[in-house]
Amino acid sequence: MSVYLPPQFQKAGTILQVTVAYGTSPDATALQWMKKEQTADKRMPYLFSQCQAIHARSIVPCMDTPSVKSTYEAEVTVPTGMTCLMSAIGQGSKGDDDTTTFFYKQPVAIPSYLIAIVVGCLEKRDISDRCAVWAEPSVVDKAHWEFAETEDILASAEEIAGKYIWGRYDMVCLPPSFPFGGMENPCLTFLTPTLIAGDRSLVSVIAHEIAHSWSGNLVTNSSWEHFWLNEGFTMFIERKICGRLVSEDYRQFMAFNGWTNSLIPAVYEQFTPTHQFTKLIQDHTNVDPDVAFSCVPYEKGSALLFYLEQKLGGSEIFEAYLKDYLKTFAHQAIDSWQWKDHLYKYFADQKEVLDTVNFDLWFNGVGMPPEKPNYGQSMVEACEVLLKKWLAADESTVGDITSEDYYAMQPLQQIELLSQLWQHDPPIEHYKLDALNKLYKLNDSQNSELLLNWLRLCIKSKWEECIPKALDFVNSQGRLKFCRPIYRDLAQWPIANKKARDVYLKGRSQMHPITAEMIAKDLHIRHSTHTVCF
Numbered sequence: 001m002s003v004y005l006p007p008q009f010q011k012a013g014t015i016l017q018v019t020v021a022y023g024t025s026p027d028a029t030a031l032q033w034m035k036k037e038q039t040a041d042k043r044m045p046y047l048f049s050q051c052q053a054i055h056a057r058s059i060v061p062c063m064d065t066p067s068v069k070s071t072y073e074a075e076v077t078v079p080t081g082m083t084c085l086m087s088a089i090g091q092g093s094k095g096d097d098d099t100t101t102f103f104y105k106q107p108v109a110i111p112s113y114l115i116a117i118v119v120g121c122l123e124k125r126d127i128s129d130r131c132a133v134w135a136e137p138s139v140v141d142k143a144h145w146e147f148a149e150t151e152d153i154l155a156s157a158e159e160i161a162g163k164y165i166w167g168r169y170d171m172v173c174l175p176p177s178f179p180f181g182g183m184e185n186p187c188l189t190f191l192t193p194t195l196i197a198g199d200r201s202l203v204s205v206i207a208h209e210i211a212h213s214w215s216g217n218l219v220t221n222s223s224w225e226h227f228w229l230n231e232g233f234t235m236f237i238e239r240k241i242c243g244r245l246v247s248e249d250y251r252q253f254m255a256f257n258g259w260t261n262s263l264i265p266a267v268y269e270q271f272t273p274t275h276q277f278t279k280l281i282q283d284h285t286n287v288d289p290d291v292a293f294s295c296v297p298y299e300k301g302s303a304l305l306f307y308l309e310q311k312l313g314g315s316e317i318f319e320a321y322l323k324d325y326l327k328t329f330a331h332q333a334i335d336s337w338q339w340k341d342h343l344y345k346y347f348a349d350q351k352e353v354l355d356t357v358n359f360d361l362w363f364n365g366v367g368m369p370p371e372k373p374n375y376g377q378s379m380v381e382a383c384e385v386l387l388k389k390w391l392a393a394d395e396s397t398v399g400d401i402t403s404e405d406y407y408a409m410q411p412l413q414q415i416e417l418l419s420q421l422w423q424h425d426p427p428i429e430h431y432k433l434d435a436l437n438k439l440y441k442l443n444d445s446q447n448s449e450l451l452l453n454w455l456r457l458c459i460k461s462k463w464e465e466c467i468p469k470a471l472d473f474v475n476s477q478g479r480l481k482f483c484r485p486i487y488r489d490l491a492q493w494p495i496a497n498k499k500a501r502d503v504y505l506k507g508r509s510q511m512h513p514i515t516a517e518m519i520a521k522d523l524h525i526r527h528s529t530h531t532v533c534f
């Protein structure tokens, strides 16, 4: 938008206040409007936003770049009975029988992608003085139990990263169509209900979103080309938090799992090792960030920090550096070169060590990183022993495998086992899949991450029995991390291709606009949404 100034206002020093009257489109890509029938309780309609990376412009006229930060205030009027929540501090509400107006204020300057709103039939459960969870009435108690450790996670994050400055840390558990695991909207993290596993096994996502209260929300990437500064640091801090709350062995295992189960498949299977989107610093000229999005900035970025921690003297020294980095750049937006300059300044006495790091390859090289950190292997061993058992078994001995060693493992180890089986060539035989399912009750798992790995393993082996389950999985929730690989896998399998396309076409009018767009791309289906300008 250009504002042409009349000549009398063009004098230097003139201060001019511009008021923009605007309306949004019902098709704004940042919003999903849901009819009451689409909600869990079917009582009231529902609305939620997702502005990252460049969808804020579809609802608010703004400088839609992470390099510009502003405070905001909002007054939102909704039908009485509905609750409006925003990524800000509530200032109360007033209303009558028909409508209620909610007042919000975000006093900390934030980039536009962190503006967020949710409206629906919502109930709240307190977790601590500064933490609470919101959800639809039939979901809120389950969410409250699942996320009960939030205050402990926040306290642990403060030990690592410094004082929490945002006042409240609330969460809202959204409908299943929310396209991401979590979104770090300040004061109000958005969460997918696919985190409700019933055993708190997926709460590392809470640690991740809490970590963003520093990396991302305070120290922000100045453009999406340097997204690793947001996400690489956040993965690193997330794992530091889990290291403190569980064990250092667990942190090492999480980082190992990120390398083997996320980064390797992204480089070799989702992309190719020469693809531009496997770079840490990317060129987004004429690129929609939603298309470039993958786990590469998360895992390559986190691996770089893990590698530097080991090179520069270990955990304690690196944590002091981390605090200094976050304090130095708080409330700013920076790029990778500013990050590197600060690193060199902070570790001035270790310049020779830093000079041995090939930053050019880490930043600009395609494919896997130039170096692999040393990941502690203590929790990997159990996965490898069990993997060998399954690979060595044949039709006559597979029945001898018992379930104790599997159930003795942590859920993340179970996921690692399935991922290793999936990466194995040739694909696993059908009788073994049948035995795996019977022994570990994989089809009935409430852990959505485990289900993803299980279904991908079955599809790779072209086990027809899994098709209905896979279709049900992508139809019952809209998290891109789960839906995109499953849809892509099914599309490449001739007998499942049409079924996958039919499920998509039938469901797409009810899907989140980002999900509908991305899956259409994966299935090579034309999809007419309103193009976001970038």
Ligand SMILES: CC/C=C\C/C=C\C[C@@H](O)/C=C/C=C/C=C\[C@@H](O)CCCC(=O)O
Residues within 6 Å of the ligand: 052, 053, 179, 180, 181, 182, 183, 184, 224, 225, 227, 282, 289, 290, 291, 292, 293, 294, 297, 479, 480, 481
């Ligand atoms: C290299 C890509 C550069 C920039 C893209 C930035 C944003 C793109 C966009 O598609 C939005 C992403 C929002 C992510 C929100 C939360 C994630 O951390 C969730 C990760 C996946 C999951 O757990 O479901």
Ligand SMILES: [Zn+2]
Residues within 6 Å of the ligand: 208, 212, 230, 231, 234
């Ligand atoms: Zn993140």
